[in-house]
Amino acid sequence: MARRGTVRAGIAALALLPLALGACGGGSGGGTASGDPNTLRVLDYHNDEPNKTVWQGLLDDCGTEVGVSVERESVPGETLISKVLQQSSSRTLPDVLMLDNPDLQQIAATGALAPLGEYGASTEGYAQGVVDASTYEGELYGLQPVTNTIALFYNEEVFQAAGLQPPTTWDELKTTAQALTQGDQYGIAFSAMNSFEGTWQFLPFMWSNGGDERDIATPESEQALQLWVDLVSSGSASKSVVTWGQADVADQFKAGNAAMMVNGPWNFGSLAENPDLKYGIVPIPAPTAGGTVVSPFGGETWTVPRTGDEDKQAKAAEFVQCLNSDENMVAAAVGTNTVPTKPALTEQAVSQVPALASFAEQVPDLRSRTGELGEEWPDAATRIYTAVQNALVGGMSAADALRQAQDG
Template structure:
C-alpha cells in the first residue's frame, strides 16, 4: 500500500453526496480561509505527519515555493482524516490550492468534480510508468502527478539463509520449500499480512496478479491458485496463524525480532529495521508463480492535484507548483529521503545509487499496476471482496474456490 495501501472506509458513500465546488512551509499550518485570499500564497494539504516524510517534503515544498515565487501555508492532517477534510472543504468552498491524495483516491475525488485536469495547464506524463498514469487519469483526463511510489517485495534474513545454505526463493514452489526449511522453534519461515482490511488485499495482489488473477472477477482458477499458496503456508506451519490479524507493521516487528526468516513488506520499514544493529537483511522481488515469470505488484504512494477553487490565477500557480514537485531533482530527493522510488524509471538509477536497498523495488516500477486502473471508482468494493475471500479461506474453513465465489457473488 503504500505505506498506506488503503482506501479510506466510507469514501465511496461520502462521494455520493452532493459536492459544492469551490488545505508547513512558510506558514504556520492553519489552512483556514477561503479560496480567495492572498494571490501569492498557496494553501497545501497533505497527510505527511510522520518522519522522515514530513521534513523531507517540507524541504521540497519550500524549494518549490521559492521557484514558483509564492508563499505556502501547509496543513498536514492524519491520513484517516484527509478525505473527510477534502469533502468538508469542497462543500464549504474552502478547498486548498494544492492537494495531496493517496493514489487510489484520485479517480473518486476527480469524479466528484473537485479537481482540475492538469492537462488544462500543460502538464503531461511523458516518462511516467503506465500504472501511475492509469491511477491519475479519470474519464480520459489527467488529474494528478505522482513523483514517487512504493510497493512490496520479499525481505530475507541473510544470516539465517547463510546458516541454512539457502538462497532467496524466486518461484512459489521455492517459497514453500524454503519457508518450510527455515521454520524452526519460535521462528516461522515467512510472514505477511492477511488482515481483514485493504492492507490484506494490498499484500495479496502480487500473488493474484502475477498468476493472471483479475479484480473484476476473483472467482477464477488463477486467483484460487494464488490463495491456495497462502493456505498451504499456514497449513504446514511455515507462516503463523496470526497473519490474519497482523498489519504490515506487525509483520515488520516479527521479522525485526527474528521471529520470521522472510517477510512480505515495503521500503518504509528501512528505518525501523535499522534499529536492530544485529539484523542483516536483503530484499528481492516477490517470487513468481513459475521460473522467469513477471511479478506484477501494486504501487502505493501519493500524488499531487490542483483542486477547483474557482481562482484561475492561483490554480495556474498551483499547477506550476505541482510541476515543480515532480522535477527530476525533487523526485530523486524525495525518493532518497523517504525510501520510495521514482515513478519515472529513468530516475531510478540516481535514487538506487544513494539507497541501494531500493533496487528490488525500483526494478518493479515498469510493471507496477494501479489498483484503480481497471475498475476506477469500483475498486473499494473489489478490494473488500478480495480480503473477505482471503479471510474465509484462511480462518473460515472454506476452500479458496468457494471463498472466492462467495465473495464475488456477495
Template sequence: MAQRRAFLSRTTLTVALALLAPLSLSACGSNTGSSGGGAGTLRVMDAYVDQPDKQVYAKVLDACGQRNGVKIEREAVPGASLISKVLQQASSRTLPDVLMLDNPDLQQIAAAGALAPLGDFGLSADGYAKGVVDASTYQGKLYGLQPVTNTIGLFYNKDMLDRAGIEPPTTWGELTSAAKKLTSGKRYGIAFSAPATREATWQFLPFMWSNGGNEKNIATPEVAQALQLWVDLVKNGSASKSVVNWGQADVNDQFKAGNAAMMINGPWQFPVLDEEKGLHYGVVQIPVRKAGGAPVVPLGGETWTVPRTGNAQRQAKAAKVVACLNSDKNQLSLAAERQTVPTKTALMDKFAAEQPRMKAFIQQVRDARARTGELGKDWPKAATRIYTAIQTALTHGATPAQALKQAQDG
C-alpha cells in the same frame, strides 16, 4: 500512498462521495476559502503528519513555493481523516490550492468534480511509469502527478538463509520449500499481512496478478491458486495463524525480532530494520508461480493535485508547485529520503546505482500496476471482496475457490 499509514475506510469514502455527487462542478469551482486575493499564498493539504515525512515535505514545499514566488501555508491532516475533510471542503467550497491524495483515491475525487485536469495548465506525465500515469488519470485526463512511488518485495534474513543453505526464493515452489525449512521453534519461515483491511489486498495482489488473476472477477482458478499458496503456508505452520490480525508494521516487528526468516513488506521499513544492530537482511522480487515469470505488483504512493478553487491565478501557481515537486531533482531527493522510487523511468537506473538495496523495488515498479487501472473508481469494492475472501479462507476453513466465489457474489 505508502502503505505505512491507514487512510479513511473505503466504505466511508464511498458513502461520502455519494453525498457529494449532487454537487455541480460550478459549485466546486467557487471556492470562498482560496479564491480571495491574488496568488501570494497557497494553501497546501497533505497527510504527512509523522516524521521524517513531515519535515521532508515541509522543506521541499517551501522551496517550491519560493521558486514560484508564493508562500506555502501547509496543513497536515492524519490519513484517516484526509478524505472526509476533502469532501467537506469540496461541499463548503473551501478546498486547498494544492492537495495530496493517496493514488487509489484520486479517481473517486476526480469523479466528484473536485479536481482540475493538469493538462489545463500545460502539465503532462510524459516519461512516467505507465502504472503511475494510470493511477492519476480519470476518463482520459490527468489529474495528478506523483513524484515517488513504492511497492512490496520479499525481505529475507541473510544469516538465517545462509545457515540453512537456502537461496532467496524466486518461485512459489521455492518459497514454500524455503519457508518450511526455515520454520523452527518459535521462528516462522515467512510472515505476511492478511487482516480484514486493504493491507491484505495490497499484499495479496502480486500473487494474484502475477498468476493471471484479475479484480474484475476474483472467482477464478488463477486467483484460487494464489490464495491456496497463502492457505498452505499457514496450514503447514510455515506462517503464523496470526497473519489474519497482522498489519504490515506487525509483520516487520516479527521479522526484526527474528520470529520470521522472511517477510512480505515495503522499503518504508528500512529505517526501522536498520535500528536493529546485527540484523543482516536483503530484498528480492516477489516470487512467481512459474520460473521465468515476472512479478506484477501494485503501486503505492501519493499524487499531487490542483483542486477546483475558482481562482485561475491561484490554480496556475498551484500547478507550478505540483510541477516543482515532480522535478528530476526533487524526485531523486524525495526517493532517497523516503525510501521510495522515482516515477520517471529515466531516473530509475541512476537511482538504483545510488541506492542498491532499492534494486528489487525499482525492477518491479517499471511494470507495476495501478490498483485503479481496471475498475477505476469502483476499485474499493473489489479491494474489499479480496480481503474478505482471504479472511474466509484463512479463518473459516472454506476452500479458496469457495471463499472467492462467496466474496465475488456478495
C-alpha cells in the same frame, strides 16, 4: 503504501456536496481561506519523519521557484478525506491537495479536481500504471513523483546458516519457508488482515499468476490463494497473519520471529532499530521460473482542487509540476525511501540508497489498483480480502471463498 480501507463512506458523502466551485467566481469568492494571490495552501498527510521534513523542504523549494508562499497543513492519513469533506462543505479547499493514489479517481468523479492537462502537464516518461491511476475518464488529475511497492525481505544470517538462497518461485518459497520454520521462528510472515492492507499484500501473488480483480473466482486467483493457505496450514506462516498489519509483520521480522517477510521500504527505519539484523531484499517469487512479477504501486499523487480561483489554480498546477521535476523526484525518493515514477531516474536513486534496488526494478511493471475498475476498486478490494479471510480462518476452500466473495 496501502492505506486502511476507511475512506469509502467519506468519498461517497463528498459526492453529495456542491463541488462545482469553479462556478463561484475567482478571488475571495473561491475556495481559498485567505484569498492571497501569492500564497498556496497545501494539504497532505506526511506528518511522520522523514517524510514530513523531506516534503517540507521540497514544498518550500517549489514555492520559491513558482514565486509563492506555502501554507502547509499535514493531517493523519485516516483523517485526510474527512478534512477534505469539511473543506469542501465550507468552500475552503486547499490550492494543492495530496491524495493516496487509489483515492484519486473517486475524488475526481465528484468534480472536485481540476484536470491538469488544461495547464500543460505532461506524463512523458512516467510508468504507465502511475499515469493510469491519476487519470479519470481520459483526463489527468494528478501527478505522482515517487512510488513504493512490496518485495521479499530475508534474514541473511538465517539463510547463510541454512545454506539456502532466496526463493524465486512459489515452489521454492514453500520449501524454503518450511525449511526455515523451527522453534519460535516461522519461515515467512505477511499481512492477510481483513483490510486493504491484506488485499495489497495478496495482489502480487494474484496478478503475477494471471488473476484479475474484475472476477476473482478464477483458477488463477484460486492458485494464488491456495499458496497462502498452504503456507499457513503447513505452519510455515503463523495463523496470526490474519490479524497482522504490515507494521506487525515488520516487528515479527525485526524480532527474529520470521526468516522472511513480504513488506515495503517504509520499514527501513523500523528495521534499523535492531542493529544486529542483517537482511536482503528480492522481488516476490513468481509462480514459475522466469515469470514476471506484477505488484501494485503505492504512494501519493498531487492534485489541484477546483477552488473557483482560476489564477491560483494555474499557479497551483505549476507548483505540482515543480514537485514532479526530475530533480525533485530523485530528492524525494532518496529522502523518503521511495522510487521515482519515471523509470529512467531510478538508477540515480538506487545509487544513493542501494536497498531500493529490488523495488526499483519492479517499477516498469507495477500496476495501478484502479487501472481496470476505477472508482469501483474499493468493492473489488473488499471482495479480495474477504475471500482471503474466509479461506484462512473461515474453513472454506480457496475456490469457494473466492466464488462467495465474488458473488456476494
